[in-house]
Every structure is written in structure tokens, then in C-alpha cells.
Amino acid sequence: MNSSEKQTKKEAFKADYINKIEEVSGNCLEESSVLKQYQALAELVMDEITTQWAKINTQYNKHQTKQVYFFSIEFLIGRLLKSYINNIDMDEVVTESLEELGLDYAAIQEQESDPGLGNGGLGRLMACYLDSSAAMGMPANGNGIRYKYGLFEQRIINGEQVEVADNWLKNGYPFEIRKPDKSVIVKYYGSIHSENINGSLTFIHEDYEPIMAVPYDIPIKGYHNETVNSLRLWSAEPIDGFDLPTFNQGQFLYAIRQKSEAESISQILYPNDSGFDGKLLRLKQEYFFVCAGLKRIVSHYKRNNSNSVDGFGEKICIHINDTHPAMCGPELMRILMDEEGLGWNDAWKMTVSALSFTNHTVLPEALEKWPINMMNKLLPRIYMIIEEINRRFIEELDACYPNNIERNHSLSIIKDGQVHMASLSIVTSHSINGVASLHSKILREETFNGFYQVFPERFHSVTNGVSPRRFLMRSNPKLKDLLNESIGIEWEKNLFQLKKLSNYINDPVFYEKFDAIKLANKFYLADYITKHIDISVDPNSIFDIQVKRIHEYKRQLLNALHILYLYNRLKENPNLEMAPRTFIFAGKAAPGYYFAKDIIKLINAIAYMVNNDKTVQDKMKVVFLANFNVSLAEIIYPSANVSEQISTAGKEASGTSNMKFMMNGAITLGTMDGANIEISEAVGPTNIVTFGLTSDEVFHYQKYGGYHSVDVFEQDPRIQKVMHQLVDGTLGFGLNFQSIYDSLILYNDPYFVLKDFNAYSDAQNRIDQLFRNNKTWTKMSISNIAQSGMFSSDRSIADYQREIWEIK
Numbered sequence: 001m002n003s004s005e006k007q008t009k010k011e012a013f014k015a016d017y018i019n020k021i022e023e024v025s026g027n028c029l030e031e032s033s034v035l036k037q038y039q040a041l042a043e044l045v046m047d048e049i050t051t052q053w054a055k056i057n058t059q060y061n062k063h064q065t066k067q068v069y070f071f072s073i074e075f076l077i078g079r080l081l082k083s084y085i086n087n088i089d090m091d092e093v094v095t096e097s098l099e100e101l102g103l104d105y106a107a108i109q110e111q112e113s114d115p116g117l118g119n120g121g122l123g124r125l126m127a128c129y130l131d132s133s134a135a136m137g138m139p140a141n142g143n144g145i146r147y148k149y150g151l152f153e154q155r156i157i158n159g160e161q162v163e164v165a166d167n168w169l170k171n172g173y174p175f176e177i178r179k180p181d182k183s184v185i186v187k188y189y190g191s192i193h194s195e196n197i198n199g200s201l202t203f204i205h206e207d208y209e210p211i212m213a214v215p216y217d218i219p220i221k222g223y224h225n226e227t228v229n230s231l232r233l234w235s236a237e238p239i240d241g242f243d244l245p246t247f248n249q250g251q252f253l254y255a256i257r258q259k260s261e262a263e264s265i266s267q268i269l270y271p272n273d274s275g276f277d278g279k280l281l282r283l284k285q286e287y288f289f290v291c292a293g294l295k296r297i298v299s300h301y302k303r304n305n306s307n308s309v310d311g312f313g314e315k316i317c318i319h320i321n322d323t324h325p326a327m328c329g330p331e332l333m334r335i336l337m338d339e340e341g342l343g344w345n346d347a348w349k350m351t352v353s354a355l356s357f358t359n360h361t362v363l364p365e366a367l368e369k370w371p372i373n374m375m376n377k378l379l380p381r382i383y384m385i386i387e388e389i390n391r392r393f394i395e396e397l398d399a400c401y402p403n404n405i406e407r408n409h410s411l412s413i414i415k416d417g418q419v420h421m422a423s424l425s426i427v428t429s430h431s432i433n434g435v436a437s438l439h440s441k442i443l444r445e446e447t448f449n450g451f452y453q454v455f456p457e458r459f460h461s462v463t464n465g466v467s468p469r470r471f472l473m474r475s476n477p478k479l480k481d482l483l484n485e486s487i488g489i490e491w492e493k494n495l496f497q498l499k500k501l502s503n504y505i506n507d508p509v510f511y512e513k514f515d516a517i518k519l520a521n522k523f524y525l526a527d528y529i530t531k532h533i534d535i536s537v538d539p540n541s542i543f544d545i546q547v548k549r550i551h552e553y554k555r556q557l558l559n560a561l562h563i564l565y566l567y568n569r570l571k572e573n574p575n576l577e578m579a580p581r582t583f584i585f586a587g588k589a590a591p592g593y594y595f596a597k598d599i600i601k602l603i604n605a606i607a608y609m610v611n612n613d614k615t616v617q618d619k620m621k622v623v624f625l626a627n628f629n630v631s632l633a634e635i636i637y638p639s640a641n642v643s644e645q646i647s648t649a650g651k652e653a654s655g656t657s658n659m660k661f662m663m664n665g666a667i668t669l670g671t672m673d674g675a676n677i678e679i680s681e682a683v684g685p686t687n688i689v690t691f692g693l694t695s696d697e698v699f700h701y702q703k704y705g706g707y708h709s710v711d712v713f714e715q716d717p718r719i720q721k722v723m724h725q726l727v728d729g730t731l732g733f734g735l736n737f738q739s740i741y742d743s744l745i746l747y748n749d750p751y752f753v754l755k756d757f758n759a760y761s762d763a764q765n766r767i768d769q770l771f772r773n774n775k776t777w778t779k780m781s782i783s784n785i786a787q788s789g790m791f792s793s794d795r796s797i798a799d800y801q802r803e804i805w806e807i808k
């Protein structure tokens with residue numbers, strides 16, 4: 001765009017914007033509130049995008065393009081306004097125009113709520129995959145639930161997590177379009193009877209409780225291209241709205257209850273990160289978006305295909321994101337048989353060919369199982385079909401592996417009174433993949449080994465990736481500019497081009513610019529910290545950051561105990577030579593996960609002690625930032641020096657914050673777990689600091705025993721000291737972390753925190769040494785960015801396309 005074109009665009013934009021403000025607020029620009037300024041901008045951007053949206057949908061329909069649908073119970077999309085503006089290439093025009101109008105663009109953006117429609121990695125991954133598919137011009141859509149309340153807002157009060165409802169819709173949401181004409185009825189409970197109609201057995205669902213599923217569509221705009229895909233989120237409503245006759249007859253409570261029971265299905269996201277769920281409602285939710293989504297997909301397909309489902313399995317990919325949408329298999333079977341009249345075999349072929357499944361965890365408590373009687377009662381027809389799928393599957397197994405009753409039982413979808421959703425997903429999908437190399441290997445060799453022996457060809461591996469548009473270009477604009485001026489702009493479309501940075505690996509001028517950007521980003525975060533929690537931190541210190549859900553396996557505890565130990569060292573030797581450090585944490589604990597909440601409390605107690613001790617002031621600070629979400633994450637990654645990825649080896653399926661940190665030049669301090677292994681291979685051993693047990697060692701201990709945490713405790717005075725401090729009042733009057741003490745000693749430290757303590761402490765020393773050599777550190781930092789190409793979600797989507805969906 002040359003400058004006169006830009007000028008014309010700016011003038012047009014300003015005129016439209018002023019009109020829009022008047023339209024949405026009934027006020028002139030000068031008298032409009034920031035909220036209205038935001039709403040007007042959002043509407044203007046939506047006008048532009050919806051025009052393109054309509055066009056591309058017509059094209060998709062005409063060419064009958066193969067479509068992918070991600071079914072996921074979470075989509076953690078983050079704020080959209082700025083991304084839309086970047087993607088339609090209006091950033092400069094908008095930024096400059098708003099400035100000329102005397103408006104505060106940053107404040108306007110702050111008005112957008114951050115939709116908390118997910119917990120953590122799995123939901124954010126879906127958002128990155130939607131972003132990448134659109135950027136690559138590939139038709140891929142999301143299908144999920146429009147939760148009225150997102151994951152809770154976390155506040156820290158007296159050092160403890162307090163959960164507050166996250167009412168993200170309170171000011172409305174300008175990027176969704178409600179489509180009541182596309183509503184679908186979802187049926188729960190009732191009974192099934194079969195009838196012989198025209199010579200074929202037909203199943204009829206009676207006395208069910210109907211719920212209306214109403215879709216809201218959010219456009220997913222591709223970066224600098226024509227593509228606009230859709231994220232469809234379903235909202236639950238009572239069939240006829242409010243039951244007025246009942247209300248008028250005086251049964252007020254009954255009428256209100258009916259309505260609120262219907263709405264409860266899409267009321268709230270279960271903050272269920274690995275197994276702390278609220279049973280029945282969760283099962284209703286899972287069926288809700290599966291049923292509504294599939295019905296619409298099938299009817300849309302038929303509309304473009306002469307009212308027939310022929311070819312559905314070749315043209316439609318239904319991707320199951322973890323086991324929550326596992327009922328896609330039986331539900332698609334139900335639709336194809338009961339509504340479309342196909343026989344079992346045809347329906348089955350179509351279903352398996354359409355479905356693919358990604359597993360995101362090996363933690364046994366997170367592999368979903370549902371009690372048979374609950375499922376049978378709530379979803380009688382679905383349960384019937386699952387039984388039949390299982391019966392046929394076991395029959396086939398028996399034919400292939402006669403007399404192997406034990407193994408065949410272990411693979412059974414239904415056993416021990418429960419329906420096993422991972423097994424259901426595997427049997428109904430043509431592809432199963434893990435999310436990093438090690439994780440996929442564990443799936444093949446351990447978790448799903450029995451299935452791997454039966455269906456070796458179904459198993460794949462696709463390492464996760466993250467969106468460089470959001471986590472580099474948008475969140476670190478200064479770095480983006482430096483990259484553009486140094487290596488050109490091709491990397492924006494192909495992140496592997498970042499390899500060109502190796503030409504700058506010894507360039508002092510580049511170093512200087514790079515360091516200045518990192519420092520400016522650290523100042524920005526320091527400022528945020530002061531504003532929000534009134535702690536002043538030194539931007540020249542090492543920003544050592546661990547941000548993710550709080551969980552024992554992620555071992556925030558290891559980090560915390562090491563901080564306590566470092567503090568002890570400093571108290572013993574105030575002249576200890578070390579680069580000053582700022583330890584930064586953020587993350588939410590599931591509300592019912594009390595141990596994780598104790599960890600938050602511990603971190604805050606340590607922070608309070610350290611930050612108020614004048615003798616260590618210029619050496620260390622500890623910060624816990626409340627309410628970690630996508631927007632906060634975007635401020636944090638660009639400012640990091642050290643990325644803490646210290647899970648117990650074998651437990652973190654992949655991790656994705658490791659990739660976001662790396663892309664912004666942080667050095668990974670990590671175990672050989674999840675995608676850390678691939679990061680380590682990509683950057684080479686001199687550009688990462690790894691430590692600790694390997695996953696093989698962890699498995700060995702878990703299987704054969706031989707680890708006794710009390711031995712480590714007895715042999716290591718450093719550990720003894722910090723352990724005592726947990727319970728002796730050091731951390732504050734009345735503060736006692738007995739539960740943590742007991743887990744580590746009495747319950748033999750199930751996540752190997754003490755076992756890895758020494759190795760972690762050595763690794764931390766290495767970090768300190770490396771950071772103190774500024775040149776080495778900067779070189780490592782740049783090397784990390786240079787090698788981050790393979791961790792772009794564009795690469796992941798290309799892998800899925802090629803290996804799993806088979807899209808040319």
C-alpha cells in the first residue's frame with residue numbers, strides 16, 4: 001500500500017468509524033465512552049469480515065471442498081479484535097486513524113473480554129489450529145459450546161486462590177452471529193422401541209426431554225488472504241422458551257426450574273483439567289455439542305449433495321479433540337442409520353472414514369469413563385449403539401485372536417460397569433495420534449498398546465504447534481519489526497524461514513537491537529506487575545517464568561522449593577554471586593483440586609517472605625500474577641528469559657507454552673518430557689538446559705519401585721531445611737504446609753520432586769552462569785527463535801492435512 005492509498009483508506013475508515021459510533025452509541029465521537037468506541041470498531045471490522053465470509057462459503061459449497069470440523073469441548077480463542085484487524089491488513093490504517101482522531105487504541109482493545117472458553121493447553125491448541133487452517137486457506141471449522149460463564153476469574157486474596165464467576169458476555173459479544181434458524185433439538189432420557197416399518201427395523205425414541213441447541217457463529221479470518229472459516233458454538237435453551245402455562249397455573253418454581261435446567265447445559269465450563277469433573281452435567285454437555293454439530297454438518301452436506309449422504313466419509317473430516325467428543329462415533333452412526341436409513345455396514349464405513357482422534361494426556365485419571373447406568377439412562381439410543389459397536393469389535397477380535405479372553409477384555413469399550421471413552425474413540429476412528437513424539441510413543445507402547453497391536457496403521461504422531469501470528473507477530477511487535485528488517489517478511493508466511501537468523505548469530509549490531517527489545521518487553525511486564533500487585537521488579541534481572549495450570553505433575557512445587565533453597569543460600573551468604581532473578585508464576589488451580597491450591601498458597605507465602613526481606617531485595621523477587629489468560633500470556637512470553645518446563649518426565653503430553661516462550665527467545669529449562677525433547681533436538685544441547693529423570697526411569701520406578709523419597713530427604717541437608725520450613729512457621733504465622741510435606745515424604749513423592757531436586761538445582765546454576773555471559777545468552781536466545789519454525793501450528797496443520805485428513 002503506497003502512502004496515497006493509505007491516506008484514502010484512512011479517510012474512508014475515519015468517516016465510517018464516526019458514523020458507526022453514532023449508530024451504536026447515539027452519541028458523537030467526543031461524547032462516546034471507550035466501551036462504545038470499542039463496540040463501534042468491532043462492528044466495523046465485522047462488517048468487513050462478514051462480507052468475505054459469505055463469499056467464501058458460497059465458493060466452498062460450489063466446489064464441494066473437503067471440510068474439517070474440530071469437535072472440542074474447549075476453544076480458548078483469546079481476544080479477537082486486534083487479530084482480525086491484523087488479518088485484514090488494516091493495522092496501520094486503524095492505528096494511525098485512531099491516533100488522528102485522538103482516541104486511545106490500547107484502551108479500546110482493553111474493553112474486549114477474553115473469552116475463557118477453555119482451561120489451558122487443549123483449548124488454546126484448538127484456537128491455534130483454527131488460526132493456522134485459515135491462514136493456510138484450508139476449510140476447517142470449530143464446533144463447541146458457548147458457555148455463558150467461562151473458566152472462573154482467579155483472584156488472589158491473602159495468598160489464596162478465590163474463584164469469581166467469569167461473566168464474559170456481560171457487555172454482549174460483537175463477533176458472534178446467533179442463528180436461531182439453524183437450531184437443532186437434542187434429546188435426553190426417554191426410551192427406545194423398535195418397529196418394523198416397511199420391512200426394516202426402525203428405532204424410535206420416545207418420552208425424551210428435548211433441549212434446543214442454538215448456534216452462534218464466530219468468523220475465523222485467515223491472515224492476509226480470502227479465507228474466513230467458522231467457529232460454531234452451541235447454546236442450550238428450553239424448547240419453547242419459558243413455560244408460561246405452567247407458570248400461570250401457579251407452579252412457578254417448576255416452570256423456572258425447567259428453563260434453568262435446560263440452560264444449565266451451556267451455563268459453565270467445567271474447570272476440569274485432568275479429572276475433577278461434575279458428572280452428569282458434563283455428560284449432557286458432551287452429547288449436546290456432538291449431537292447438534294453432527295446433525296447440522298450432515299444436513300449441510302446433504303444440501304450440497306443432492307440430498308444424499310453418499311461420499312460423506314471422503315468429504316468430511318470429524319476431528320475428535322480428546323475424548324470429550326467421543327460420542328461422535330455412535331451419534332454419527334445413529335444419524336446415518338436412524339435418520340438416513342443406512343444399514344450398519346455402510347454407516348460404519350462412513351463413520352470410521354470421517355473420524356480421527358487426538359489424545360492429549362496419559363494421566364489415567366483424565367482418560368474418561370462413564371458409568372453404564374448413567375449413560376444408558378441419559379442417552380439410551382447412544383448407549384445401545386455403543387454396545388453394538390463393542391459387540392462387533394470383540395467378535396472381530398475373537399476371530400483374529402481366539403482364546404485371548406484376557407486381552408480382548410482389556411480392549412473392551414464397556415467393562416467393569418463403565419464406558420471407556422478413549423477406547424470408543426480409537427475403535428470408531430481411522431486415525432489416532434499423540435501430540436508429541438514421546439507422547440505418541442507412550443500411547444503406542446503403554447497406554448493404548450493393546451489397540452496398537454490390533455490397528456498399527458491407525459497410529460500417528462503430530463507434534464503440537466502454536467500460532468506465530470498471535471504469539472510472536474501480535475504479542476511481540478518490536479521483535480516482528482526487527483525480524484522483518486533483518487531477514488525479510490517471508491517468515492510471516494513460513495516460519496521455517498526464521499532459520500535465516502543464523503546469519504545474525506554473531507552480529508553485534510543485531511545483538512544490541514535484540515537485547516534492547518527484550519529489555520523493553522521486560523519493562524512492560526515489570527510495569528504490569530507494579531500496577532497489579534504493587535511489587536517492583538528489576539527488568540535487568542533474569543525473568544524466570546512458569547505459567548500454566550497448577551498441577552502436581554507440572555511441578556510448580558519443584559520450582560517453589562528451589563526458590564526457598566536459594567533464599568536460604570542468600571541468607572547464609574548475602575554476598576553470593578548470582579545474577580538477580582525474578583521468579584514469575586501464573587496459573588489457575590481447578591476449584592476442587594485442594595493440593596494445587598496449597599501450591600498457590602505456598603508460592604505466595606514464599607513471595608511474601610522474600611519480597612519483604614530487605615537483605616535479599618536486589619538479588620531475588622517472587623511474583624504470582626492472578627488470573628492467567630490468553631491476554632496476560634501475550635504480555636508474559638515476550639518478556640521471558642527462562643521458560644520453566646519441568647514436568648515429571650512422561651507426564652506432559654506435549655506442552656505448548658514451551659513453544660511460545662521459545663519463539664520469543666526464552667531459554668527452556670526443562671525435563672526430557674513432551675515437546676521439550678523436540679525443542680532440544682531442534683536447538684541442540686548448547687541452547688537449552690535440561691535435567692532430571694527420563695521418562696523410562698520414571699516408568700521403571702513406578703512399575704518396579706526402588707524410589708524412597710525419605711532416603712533423599714535424609715541424605716540432603718538442603719532438602720531437610722526447606723522441608724522443615726514448610727511446617728515450622730518460617731513462612732508466616734499459622735501457615736503450615738503439612739499436606740505438601742506429607743505428599744513428599746509420607747506418600748513417597750509421587751511426582752519425583754525430591755528425586756529431581758539436585759539435578760534441578762544444578763540446572764538452575766547453569767542458567768545463572770549462562771545468563772551472566774551476556775553474549776552467550778543472547779546467542780542462545782536468537783538460536784531458539786531461529787529454530788522455532790517447526791513449532792508453528794502451520795506445520796502441525798500441514799502434518800494433519802497430509803497424514804490424517806489426507807487433504808491434497
Ligand code: CR6
Nearest residue numbers: 121122360361435652653654655656
Ligand atoms: N493439559 C496436555 O497436558 C498438551 C495440551 C494440548 C493437555 C498438554 O501437554 O500440550 O493438552 N492435555 O495438546 C489435556 O488437556 C487433556 C493440556 O493442556
